[in-house]
Amino acid sequence: MSRAALLVLADGRFPAGGHAHSGGAEPAVTAGRIKDAATLERFCRGRLHTAGLVAAGLAAAAAAGCDPLLVDDAADARTPVPALRQVARRLGRQMMRAARATWPSAELDALAAARPRGAHQPVVLGLAARSAGLAPLDAAYAVAYENISGPATAAVRLLSLDPFDATAVLARLAADVDQVAQQGTEAAARAVTEGVDALPAASAPLLDITAEAHAAWPVRLFAS
């Protein structure tokens, strides 16, 4: 494997469309739940250990060779609101285009054919990591980090937060990212033998509720 492939996959400039999404930060800013670096950090920690853990498990499972269609079903079962299922599939479709151009593989082609409207983004990312010769832990790291870098970047725009402060938040969450990537990877290893029910299913009620509220806004800066 090439460690540099992980940098390409995890690069914020990887053309997969993530920059248009705030990961729930936009409704949280409007509700006053995120107002500075300290509240951004708390929000990101909560998101990371719930939605981030689920996404890390899904990505690691796809990278570990679990049937991507079963992992995609597991993603649906762990995403109880349609706004977030649609976002995950839209981002998955964009990730699929970028991944097939970058690391072409028969497995990516097969998933693209089976899910023409897009598979859940972490599943595609996990399979892209596999096609790039990366390990399940690498895929889990890329997804866990992206899970908090999205809201942090969005908060810079939404709050005019100092980019240095936002980056410091991400650095302070490094140990949490390590933990979540590890947990997701261990669960994925169990899923290979026990089935996808072994994957994490941590829920965040407010992320679900506010995602649907945000999707109904007539004007918004971010798509989600």
Add this chain to the structure above:
Amino acid sequence: MTLAVPAPTAPTAVPRAAGLRATARITARADGGGTTRLPVLDGDGPIALRRLRAHGHRARVCVVGAMSAPLGGDRLAIEAVAEQGSALQITAAAATVALPGRGADHAVYDVRLTVADGACLEWLPEPLISAAGSDLRMTTTVDLAPTARLVLREEQVLGRSGEPTGALRSRLRIRRAGRTLLDQETAYGPGAPGWDTAAVLDGHRASGQLLLVDPELADDPVAVRLLGDAADGAGAGVLAPLAGPAALVTAVAPDALRVRRLLDEAARSHLQFGL
């Protein structure tokens, strides 16, 4: 404001240091005449079962806590089966309070529900209250046949009035026709990183879910509805279709009463049934 803790019940003579093991069982069977019988109604240990007067063709059972449980170290389970064509409603007499045990062991509470073709199960317990210092791992596992119907409510209250919460981990898994329709784990309290943040509960101390699974929802899914308004302190919720013939209400609120109001509002106004 929190729901009243149930009145203390008769003290048990069983020493509790090692923890209890108990499994209560219920089986509902359709008889030829369009009603449902209960050939199995076996309480066990702290879980007593009472038969209530039937509503039409629907058999009704009330779960009565016969002593304080679950305590740390206890392993409790309820298994209910609604056989083909039967109709069963299970309610509870009072909230369940997870309490600390004498030792460091966590408590386990497993609910296993099976609903056969043409059967309908309503699982409508009272809230689960996580008392300070308690540690409970709960699982609710439901297996549904393709034409089974399910109404399921669960509510979690973090701490009795004014106290910090215990550790509460609860996994809800619904399988239907061999596929997993819903898989969710909530983890609150000590040892659950990030639970008390703006992404998860934002200071709310009660959460609840109301799930309806009905084959008819495959052709006629519910529309998304927002419930309550977080700004007025009454909590917030959403009713949304799952990726399958099911609708789920998710709500958070400052206390159990206000969570129940949000769930009831969704049931009455948007799901056309009363609880």
